Amino acid sequence: MEELPVSDRLTYRQLKLTDMVAASNVFRSAFDAQFPRLAGRHAQREDQAFWSGYLLSNCVIWGAGRQDELLGVIAFREGWVDQLYILPHVQRRGIGSRLLDIAKSRYCSLDLWTFQRNESARRFYEAQGFEIVRETDGADNEEQEPDVLYHWHRAD
Numbered sequence: 001m002e003e004l005p006v007s008d009r010l011t012y013r014q015l016k017l018t019d020m021v022a023a024s025n026v027f028r029s030a031f032d033a034q035f036p037r038l039a040g041r042h043a044q045r046e047d048q049a050f051w052s053g054y055l056l057s058n059c060v061i062w063g064a065g066r067q068d069e070l071l072g073v074i075a076f077r078e079g080w081v082d083q084l085y086i087l088p089h090v091q092r093r094g095i096g097s098r099l100l101d102i103a104k105s106r107y108c109s110l111d112l113w114t115f116q117r118n119e120s121a122r123r124f125y126e127a128q129g130f131e132i133v134r135e136t137d138g139a140d141n142e143e144q145e146p147d148v149l150y151h152w153h154r155a156d
Contacts, residue, residue, distance in 0.1 A: 020052035030085035074099040
């Protein structure tokens with residue numbers, strides 16, 4: 001894992017409404033980079049409305065960044081990680097692990113969905129102690145993309 005220079009040390013904080021445009025931009029950049037064929041399904045204003053409306057109302061949202069640049073986001077609630085996205089140019093540097101640790105510190109078990117073809121996410125979640133619960137054909141998700149449900153439980 002590449003270390004960030006001392007001057008670029010990250011800060012982690014709970015995000016607020018004024019951060020939701022940046023959070024939705026991190027989501028869209030990371031999602032589109034991983035799934036270019038699914039890019040453009042939603043307009044930027046739709047992403048922003050989802051993050052500032054549904055997610056902010058139902059989840060705790062944390063971000064990782066430096067200075068005025070948001071690099072990663074996680075949205076979680078009791079029992080669930082709803083979103084976890086890191087900008088592509090800073091992935092595999094521990095940001096996702098640290099954000100996930102924040103959610104794990106608050107709940108003793110968490111579930112999450114990811115797409116079956118997202119091999120890097122699957123390796124990441126499995127390395128973080130998540131186990132496969134079930135796989136689906138994607139008929140029930142918006143993208144119609146086969147997905148996988150993961151579960152994590154804190155060891156006592």
